[in-house]
Amino acid sequence: MRIIGLDAARSLAIVLAMSSHVYVEAGLQPHVPDQLSQIMRLAFQIATPTFILLFGTMLEVIYQPRWTSTAARRQVAGHLVSRALQCWALYAISIFALFLSHDQYSLRFSIGTMLFMGNSPYTEILKFYAVVLALASVLLWLRARLGLWPLVVAALAYHAAWPLLTALPDAHHDLGAPLAVGRLIMFATGFGGLQLAGPSILHGLTLVVAGQCLGQHPSLPGRLLAQGAGGLAGMGDPAAAGDLRDELGLRPGGAPVAGGRDGPRPSETAHRPHGTGPPEPDLAPPARRLSAISPSWRRWAASGSGPAAGLRAR
Incomplete structure (x- = not known):
């Protein structure tokens, strides 16, 4: 048996993500009316937030109940780190495939991208998962120690402080940091003047917390x-x-x-008259x-x- 609502949301996110890639690679935008194109792009952009929300829901429904004893916590943490390594390996393989098939992917750029200092066209969600899965044990620990509301407050405070954060000097353009370092900071924090192909860690974590709230639904x-x-x-x-x-x-x-x-x-193994059947x-x-x-x-x-x-x- 499955939870139909979660499966439906996951299926919708997969269809939207794949449709977005097909839309771009097939060059369909010039052949689609502008109004319809804007609606389609808005729908395509729902895919990534949906994946992240579902990730937070799975943390709350599956892993949080197992975060009990020390041995159980170690088992959960080891499982999450193993999944993080799997996601990073898949991300690295996808970058290696781009290195082999695209001339603009030099060896130096490809290695930097594998180390989260670059962008790839289609697999940035794997990069996000690799980091967030590795951090999930910390999130579960905070959830167990502090409860869910402090995490919600922290997520809302991050969004409320966004005008102040975006006013900070840009690491690459203003402070002169190397481009790779600027991309790494952009991926971690979400603010800066560089292009980011996928979700940032801090922005994504706010959606993970929202997914944990969804996991609390009765x-x-x-x-x-x-x-x-x-x-x-x-x-x-x-x-x-x-x-x-x-x-x-x-x-x-x-x-x-x-x-x-x-x-x-003991109350269940006590003597019962013949024919009374098993106890309730x-x-x-x-x-x-x-x-x-x-x-x-x-x-x-x-x-x-x-x-x-x-x-x-x-």
Whole structure:
């Protein structure tokens, strides 16, 4: 089972991104009326923010619940760093392909681009993912220590300070820094006079925080509960789905298991008269364990339609 809304948003972002590349490479702009062209360009520009919002949602839905013990945090951090290295490797391969096929990609420029000091036409989102995935553990740590609201305030403060930040001297044009250094600063901060082909780190992180806020919506954890955490496996992380199933006390098919990962309780193994059948599973302890993960779970567990009620309905 999958979370249909997230899959639909991801599919839409992929279609828009690929359509944008085709639109440019095929030279369709001269053949499209100006008004329609402006609408199409606006639609194409939705793709990258959508990808970043979904990334923040996945952090909140999949990885934040696993950010518990020291061993679990190390496992999550190692997994995120591994994904970051994969994204960088794919980005480097794409730059190497451009080096082989385009004369304007010199060896020096290609190496600098692999080190985030240049721009490429189509794979800048991989460069962004490589950095943000490496920083995701820090974001999860701050999220666990401070909560979500301080991150929201910091993101809003960054946008509110944008007029002041853009008034700062440009590293390349005003301070005389090398072009490669100016591009690196532009990629990290988002402000400066140089061209940037993809999202900057600080701008993108504000969208990641917005995605984390979306991940707090009750419909997401509620649907994961109703589907026995199958949606996590469908989003590409079976390990996270297994952890959540264990935490909830669910079998792979979605049926509740009495006792969850802690095993059966004494009250469940007590003598029962013949023919009375298995006991009604005690679902309150898994809900209480889950409520320690996130405030939204606590609010949901306290309501009449919370996790225990949703599981009993099955």
